[in-house]
Amino acid sequence: MKQLTEVQLQDNWNKLIQVIKDTFEDGSERRENLLRMYHDLENRMIMAPASGKEEYHYCHVGGYVEHVLHVVDTALKMSDTYEAAGGHKNWTDEELIFSALHHDLGKVGDLNDEYYVPQDNDWRRKTLGEVYTSNTNIPNMRVPDRALFLLQHFGVKCNVNETLAIKLADGLYDEANAYYMKVFDSKRSLKNHLPYIIHWADHMATTVEYDEWKRGDEDEKEEMESRIENIKSVTVEKQEQKHEDPVLENKHKDLFEELFGDKS
Numbered sequence: 335m336k337q338l339t340e341v342q343l344q345d346n347w348n349k350l351i352q353v354i355k356d357t358f359e360d361g362s363e364r365r366e367n368l369l370r371m372y373h374d375l376e377n378r379m380i381m382a383p384a385s386g387k388e389e390y391h392y393c394h395v396g397g398y399v400e401h402v403l404h405v406v407d408t409a410l411k412m413s414d415t416y417e418a419a420g421g422h423k424n425w426t427d428e429e430l431i432f433s434a435l436h437h438d439l440g441k442v443g444d445l446n447d448e449y450y451v452p453q454d455n456d457w458r459r460k461t462l463g464e465v466y467t468s469n470t471n472i473p474n475m476r477v478p479d480r481a482l483f484l485l486q487h488f489g490v491k492c493n494v495n496e497t498l499a500i501k502l503a504d505g506l507y508d509e510a511n512a513y514y515m516k517v518f519d520s521k522r523s524l525k526n527h528l529p530y531i532i533h534w535a536d537h538m539a540t541t542v543e544y545d546e547w548k549r550g551d552e553d554e555k556e557e558m559e560s561r562i563e564n565i566k567s568v569t570v571e572k573q574e575q576k577h578e579d580p581v582l583e584n585k586h587k588d589l590f591e592e593l594f595g596d597k598s
């Protein structure tokens with residue numbers, strides 16, 4: 335499993351804060367409230383994983399911030415791709431970045447406690463790969479709902495595009511989203527496609543992160559196999575040298591005969 339160093343954790347955190355400073359207007363209420371929220375949640379957010387199971391995405395300390403940065407970057411590219419494909423972009427970059435930044439905010443926990451806590455059941459850790467489990471001491475809420483709760487608590491206003499983009503980030507993986515996304519009446523269908531951009535970006539980033547985890551395992555396996563091969567080849571080489579050296583072989587033969595030969 336991926337492990338970030340203290341320097342990497344701090345570096346990712348600094349990048350996240352810089353994105354906020356670069357995106358939201360200096361001195362604006364939104365920027366100030368966001369920075370207050372990030373300051374209050376810093377200790378927990380910097381350590382939070384992005385998921386609880388090893389085979390999911392970025393299930394490691396610092397995975398949350400890493401994943402959020404990944405989604406922001408991918409969402410910007412996805413938005414450009416949408417336009418390049420002929421789509422009409424009716425959202426601003428600020429709305430896009432704001433939604434990407436907060437689509438998983440609920441994973442940080444509530445005001446008092448974290449959402450992901452270490453799985454202390456040994457069997458579940460080993461058999462199911464559950465590194466973390468959800469904290470049942472905090473109210474049971476869907477991740478996007480908790481994200482919107484936290485934002486309103488810190489006085490961070492979201493417009494309707496951002497609210498829907500955060501709420502629908504899981505796309506149709508969340509059945510409740512069918513109410514918004516599986517609509518066969520053009521009058522009721524989404525009037526803005528930012529939720530799709532955030533969902534596609536999140537889905538792509540998550541898939542890449544899964545590959546990275548899987549690749550990491552395979553890389554480790556390949557490295558181990560190559561080490562074993564290397565050890566084997568060195569052993570075989572030594573054995574071959576042993577039999578190929580006639581002087582040494584004769585010495586061994588002489589010694590053998592001296593010790594066990596027929597002395598009569």
Ligand SMILES: [Fe+2]
Pocket residue numbers: 401405437438536
């Ligand atoms: Fe996500």
